[in-house]
Amino acid sequence: MTKSDKLWGGRFTGEPDATFAEFNASFRFDRRLFVADVSASIAYANGLRRAGVLTAHETRAVIDALNNLLERAAAEPRFFDRSNAEDVHSFIEAKLIAAAGDAGRKLHTGRSRNDQVATAFRLWLRYEIDSIDAHVRELQSALIDLAELNIDMVMPGYTHLQRAQPIMFAHWCLAYFEMLRRDRERLAETRRRVNIMPLGSGALAGTSFNIDRDAVAKELGFDGVSANSLDAVSDRDFAAEFAGACSLIMMHLSRLAEDLIIYSSNEFGFVTLSDAVSSGSSLMPQKKNPDALELLRGKAGRVFGHQVSLLAMLKGLPLAYNKDMQEDKEAIFDTVDTIGICLRAATTLIANITVNGEKMRDAASTGYLNATELADHLVKNGIPFRTAHETVGKIVLYAIGKNKELHELTIEEMRKFSAVIDQEILNALSLDTTISAKCVVGGTSSERIAEALAVAKIYVKNNG
Numbered sequence: 001m002t003k004s005d006k007l008w009g010g011r012f013t014g015e016p017d018a019t020f021a022e023f024n025a026s027f028r029f030d031r032r033l034f035v036a037d038v039s040a041s042i043a044y045a046n047g048l049r050r051a052g053v054l055t056a057h058e059t060r061a062v063i064d065a066l067n068n069l070l071e072r073a074a075a076e077p078r079f080f081d082r083s084n085a086e087d088v089h090s091f092i093e094a095k096l097i098a099a100a101g102d103a104g105r106k107l108h109t110g111r112s113r114n115d116q117v118a119t120a121f122r123l124w125l126r127y128e129i130d131s132i133d134a135h136v137r138e139l140q141s142a143l144i145d146l147a148e149l150n151i152d153m154v155m156p157g158y159t160h161l162q163r164a165q166p167i168m169f170a171h172w173c174l175a176y177f178e179m180l181r182r183d184r185e186r187l188a189e190t191r192r193r194v195n196i197m198p199l200g201s202g203a204l205a206g207t208s209f210n211i212d213r214d215a216v217a218k219e220l221g222f223d224g225v226s227a228n229s230l231d232a233v234s235d236r237d238f239a240a241e242f243a244g245a246c247s248l249i250m251m252h253l254s255r256l257a258e259d260l261i262i263y264s265s266n267e268f269g270f271v272t273l274s275d276a277v278s279s280g281s282s283l284m285p286q287k288k289n290p291d292a293l294e295l296l297r298g299k300a301g302r303v304f305g306h307q308v309s310l311l312a313m314l315k316g317l318p319l320a321y322n323k324d325m326q327e328d329k330e331a332i333f334d335t336v337d338t339i340g341i342c343l344r345a346a347t348t349l350i351a352n353i354t355v356n357g358e359k360m361r362d363a364a365s366t367g368y369l370n371a372t373e374l375a376d377h378l379v380k381n382g383i384p385f386r387t388a389h390e391t392v393g394k395i396v397l398y399a400i401g402k403n404k405e406l407h408e409l410t411i412e413e414m415r416k417f418s419a420v421i422d423q424e425i426l427n428a429l430s431l432d433t434t435i436s437a438k439c440v441v442g443g444t445s446s447e448r449i450a451e452a453l454a455v456a457k458i459y460v461k462n463n464g
């Protein structure tokens with residue numbers, strides 16, 4: 001790079017050091033903002049025309065040149081190569097000036113790269129949020145499909161990864177649906193704060209040209225303009241917040257992945273992943289490994305790291321813009337790339353699962369998962385819960401000694417522990433009765449699942 005390539009030639013006499021130039025540059029990665037930055041420049045050119053800075057003729061020349069850059073970038077694979085631009089903004093301005101001359105040299109009037117980068121970054125991120133949201137929605141649909149395909153299947157529910165109480169498999173699917181529903185709410189909330197336009201803030205103090213910021217914002221689809229120029233050029237809350245929303249999505253995906261890794265193990269055998277989404281071992285011929293699930297689990301850490309790196313970068317920065325903030329790009333770019341592929345992979349995985357209903361039913365039928373149900377029946381017969389808990393604990397201990405499940409004990413054996421136990425209670429301990437008893441709102445009974453599924457489908461339809 002030579003002094004003449006730079007945006008600040010006048011003040012400098014010396015040539016930049018090559019290592020400094022390489023260190024300072026961000027074009028290698030921020031070229032991803034090219035379309036967003038050109039779009040913002042087009043809207044800004046119109047703003048300058050309305051402010052009387054550009055004539056209609058000059059505005060036309062600038063906008064034509066900018067549109068031409070968009071076309072060339074789309075058509076020429078090597079358009080961005082061999083440039084020694086410092087960043088995407090100087091790249092675009094240099095090309096614009098080469099094409100439009102003095103009209104191009106006027107575009108930066110009242111504008112700074114500080115408000116420019118914040119604007120382009122937000123514009124770019126808004127599109128990415130919409131695309132991530134669409135991917136989350138597809139995953140929600142896949143979970144609904146999986147639930148419906150296996151609507152009658154039951155499984156053990158776990159706490160501490162110990163069998164706890166029986167649930168419907170669809171209940172498990174819908175648990176993840178709920179997490180993703182909250183994730184989409186968070187994305188939508190984040191989008192509201194992302195979609196505010198900093199342009200017009202200048203370097204930090206605002207601009208003395210009469211730019212109608214609202215009109216520029218409207219042209220770019222922003223919901224509003226920033227209220228304080230000092231804040232606007234130094235605010236990267238939206239980036240940290242977005243990384244936070246993505247961290248929670250990744251945390252959810254990692255839990256989904258972990259459940260499925262466990263359930264697809266030989267020890268559980270609840271689900272089988274199709275060959276299309278499994279890997280083999282280079283050494284052990286018999287192996288079929290859930291690599292994709294493990295990657296989903298592993299990549300969560302990477303996104304969490306980006307959130308932490310953004311917060312650490314911003315911590316203690318004095319107002320307003322500081323070059324530290326250029327570090328926001330790679331963290332967010334990698335967050336976007338990682339979450340995109342993870343969501344698509346998760347959707348594919350969910351569509352490639354076979355559920356082994358018999359295995360799950362067997363597992364749900366053994367291990368005293370109906371003990372709480374028995375205690376509940378004692379309570380319904382007037383026994384205080386704490387007493388019922390103790391009594392059933394003793395029955396379980398007795399049953400373990402006899403190597404029997406609760407429903408395999410005779411009524412006489414049961415009655416030794418509590419006189420209120422009768423045949424009706426014994427019958428109510430079956431797997432299906434235990435599940436259908438959980439008919440409270442949010443519970444696992446088939447009735448409630450059917451309702452929850454209907455609500456879930458409406459949600460997906462209305463939130464497209």
Ligand code: ARG
Pocket residue numbers: 026030087113114117321323325326327329
């Ligand atoms: N490449 C810079 C960034 O990403 C653009 C803003 C530069 N502004 C400045 N005053 N050096 O943050």
